[in-house]
Amino acid sequence: MTINTVDLNIAPFIDHSLLNPCAGDELVRQWCAQADRFGFASVCVYPSRVLLARECLQGKTPKVSTVIGFPTGATTSKTKLYEALEAVEQGASELDIVLNLGWVKEQKTKLIYDEIASICDESNVTVKAILETNLLNYDELKLASNIAIDAGVQFLKTCTGWNGGVQLEHVKQLKEIAKGQVAIKASAGIRTHSDAIALIEAGATRLGTSYGVQLLQPDDEPEDPTST
Template sequence: MSRRWSRTELAARIDHTLLDPAATRHDVLMACEIARRNRCATVCVNSNRVVEAREVLHGSGVGIAAVVGFPFGASHVDAKAREAALAVADGATEIDMVLDIGRLKDGQREPVRADIASVIVAAAGRPVKVILECARLTDDEKRTGCALAVDVGAAFVKTSTGYLGHGATVHDVTLIRAAVGPDLGVKASGGILYYEDAVAMLEAGATRLGMSHTQQVLDSIPS
């Protein structure tokens, strides 16, 4: 039988997400209000919107996750590091970075390792989540990405951006959890629309959930 999650418990696992490049200031402030009202773990925004998120969330206990190298992971390694450093300076408390997907598929472990490590250094102690983009990877490539993330000190491995193929699946969350071990964070992101979806990801091993339908998910908790 599935564990019953309360609204408060579930909200504390959620990164309420707004990554639409066309999102306006009003959209960002509304997303922050949803995260604040529900006491989510963070609001996850594009790096150029961190300052506006900070205006709403300062003192609220809700963190600000900024994406880096999003959504394709194909930026120059120095550009990713600089983006992370600027996001932290603006007030980001966590960084969600897309690793170099193409080089991971090439089997170039050292450039991928350096890519992740540069962002971890730039984040200056803030937790870094490494996004794999599982829809574009084989299971062995996913395991390699996980191993590199663990090796350089990432705080989480994350399933997907939501831009390239499918979002989180139970298969991928289970695989990532097995690859990173029991202690590292695992973030399931994309396609979580209802309470049952969220619970399935948590039971598979996720410790954080990325979603844009936060209010819908919380409102769908059985009474």
């Protein structure tokens, strides 16, 4: 499907991310208020902030998303599953899960599949597989993506941001690999309106960014001073 990006409202593409480990309650409330005001897809917070975000967004359109096994993906499968189910119990309706990259490098396909499938099956919410695209070659990216799709995820996601930002080429590769079976989330380093448009044109249907408000403004226009 081709998206017409002329005068496109990109707000519904945005996961308004607040993954600064120093962020407190007031910033969570601010992020939720912005998500509601501008019509973002979700607010993405750490698991310990899910309950507050759910309270702030109760009855409103934006969803609450959170990260699992973040940022390394190297915690145990049981730990990830527990973290995921607790987050859902507290109000998360979308889970962004970091794959175990060591297993990807070693081609431990069953371990990767079982870990993701258990979370997809037991959580019964939208699951996004974070692939950390900057650390994988194309064959590894294809392997990890196909396993994640088979395990039941709804999105392939590029990066955590801890190992570099999203690359346009990686989004194109994920679109090619996915073949329309799942959606693509681009994340990390998306800071301008033109960045957002380029990634959407490349195939992204979600954008993970802490610059959600700024992305709404064309690059040559100042940010709305009342936005915060």
